[in-house]
Amino acid sequence: MDLLERYLQSVGEYLPARSKADTLAELRENLLAEMESREEELGRALTENETAEVLEKHGRPVLVAARYLPQQHLIGPAWFPIYWFALKKSFPFVVLIYVATQCITWFSQGEKGVDLGAVVGHFPGVILTFWAVLTLGFACFEYAEGRYFHRVDLSKGWNPNELPKLEPAQGRQPSLVNRVANAVMAAVGIVWLLALPYMLLGPRLGYLRQMPFTLTPDWHIVYWQMIFLLAVQLVLKTAMVFLHTARGWYNALEVIVQVSGLVILVIMLRVRTYLVPGTTPAAMSLKDVTGLNALIHLGFQIALVVAVVKLLWDLWKMVTGSRTSQKGFVTVL
Amino acid sequence: MQPTSQNELFDSLRLELRRGCLILAVLAQLRVEHYGYTLRKALADQGLAIEESTLYPLLRRLETQGLLTSEWREEEKRNKRFYRLSSEGAAVLELLMAEWNGINDSLHRILEEKAVKKER
Numbered sequence: 001m002d003l004l005e006r007y008l009q010s011v012g013e014y015l016p017a018r019s020k021a022d023t024l025a026e027l028r029e030n031l032l033a034e035m036e037s038r039e040e041e042l043g044r045a046l047t048e049n050e051t052a053e054v055l056e057k058h059g060r061p062v063l064v065a066a067r068y069l070p071q072q073h074l075i076g077p078a079w080f081p082i083y084w085f086a087l088k089k090s091f092p093f094v095v096l097i098y099v100a101t102q103c104i105t106w107f108s109q110g111e112k113g114v115d116l117g118a119v120v121g122h123f124p125g126v127i128l129t130f131w132a133v134l135t136l137g138f139a140c141f142e143y144a145e146g147r148y149f150h151r152v153d154l155s156k157g158w159n160p161n162e163l164p165k166l167e168p169a170q171g172r173q174p175s176l177v178n179r180v181a182n183a184v185m186a187a188v189g190i191v192w193l194l195a196l197p198y199m200l201l202g203p204r205l206g207y208l209r210q211m212p213f214t215l216t217p218d219w220h221i222v223y224w225q226m227i228f229l230l231a232v233q234l235v236l237k238t239a240m241v242f243l244h245t246a247r248g249w250y251n252a253l254e255v256i257v258q259v260s261g262l263v264i265l266v267i268m269l270r271v272r273t274y275l276v277p278g279t280t281p282a283a284m285s286l287k288d289v290t291g292l293n294a295l296i297h298l299g300f301q302i303a304l305v306v307a308v309v310k311l312l313w314d315l316w317k318m319v320t321g322s323r324t325s326q327k328g329f330v331t332v333l
Numbered sequence: 334m335q336p337t338s339q340n341e342l343f344d345s346l347r348l349e350l351r352r353g354c355l356i357l358a359v360l361a362q363l364r365v366e367h368y369g370y371t372l373r374k375a376l377a378d379q380g381l382a383i384e385e386s387t388l389y390p391l392l393r394r395l396e397t398q399g400l401l402t403s404e405w406r407e408e409e410k411r412n413k414r415f416y417r418l419s420s421e422g423a424a425v426l427e428l429l430m431a432e433w434n435g436i437n438d439s440l441h442r443i444l445e446e447k448a449v450k451k452e453r
Contacts, residue, residue: 033370
């Protein structure tokens with residue numbers, strides 16, 4: 001019976017102190033009865049191996065003990081879908097807030113520059129912290145529900161009339177992830193443009209001086225105009241994250257964003273002379289730089305044509321989409 | 334479907350199907366007093382074998398829920414814990430049996446309909 005006592009001792013290690021003696025006494029009796037029944041069948045005492053077989057069949061001590069414990073879970077099946085939904089829906093906002101705070105920090109630090117490696121490196125920690133806090137919040141709610149306040153019945157208290165309207169088949173608006181990604185990319189664009197002069201012209205200013213050409217002074221004016229327009233785009237794209245239900249406003253903002261993009265291209269086209277020959281001995285000739293300027297100008301012209309076509313196409317889709325939506329809807333799966 | 338995954342799926346569904354039935358069987362069997370081992374034997378003799386590691390904790394849980402009562406008593410010179418249905422457990426058993434009979438009748442009808450259609 002030494003094996004039985006060892007087994008019970010192992011099970012007892014995982015049982016709570018208040019019910020341990022009682023549970024083990026009952027388990028001992030049941031296992032002894034099981035062994036006696038086997039002995040009656042065999043007509044002799046059980047061998048050590050046969051005793052071990054009975055115990056093995058009964059189960060691993062930690063699992064046996066676990067079955068005597070109250071059934072617990074961090075987030076139960078009733079709340080898990082809500083938890084998962086909250087996690088998915090709030091993730092893009094965490095990204096947006098993180099990028100926004102990094103931009104604010106960078107602006108407040110002035111010309112110290114931005115360590116993009118550190119910004120990217122800190123992000124997993126932020127995401128993990130957010131996940132842990134949300135999970136802990138749900139776990140605490142789950143624990144308190146039923147103990148400190150009445151259980152929330154999720155199957156009641158909703159009105160089918162409050163369901164969102166059917167979305168038209170055409171002109172469907174981008175998902176939350178798309179909208180947030182747009183805003184984040186606008187913020188990253190500004191940070192990149194602001195950080196670039198310090199990365200290239202700051203410590204490595206000499207590198208640009210060694211090039212066979214250099215930037216014209218016009219860039220100083222154009223640069224701040226572009227930053228201003230990009231900042232306007234960032235504000236509009238951030239507003240679009242939240243305004244997706246107001247379809248008219250959303251479309252209007254989208255048009256304004258595209259028009260501001262056109263303005264940036266027009267500003268670039270008006271510059272005409274982007275580069276001038278450098279001061280190094282190996283500087284490009286004026287003729288070569290003029291050719292290069294013409295190529296860059298042509299590039300901006302093509303970009304402007306593409307942007308205008310894209311704007312017209314989107315406007316046409318918006319108009320036809322609004323007509324279609326008046327005729328009928330399709331469900332969105 | 335692969336045979337192994339089919340078997341696993343069947344085991345999982347079988348377990349789910351049995352889970353509710355076991356409670357009903359245990360409550361019904363405990364209209365007569367039993368201790369753990371004899372209850373398991375009695376159920377097995379009637380064709381419903383239950384693992385010890387499932388049955389004994391289940392008895393504790395049903396007692397905590399007030400459906401069973403228990404007492405330690407000496408039998409054959411050994412202390413044993415005897416369980417029996419409480420008055421609350423008896424009322425719940427009646428309700429569960431009515432529910433079970435309803436489900437059973439519905440299932441019979443559904444399964445018979447399928448069998449008839451198959452024959453045609």
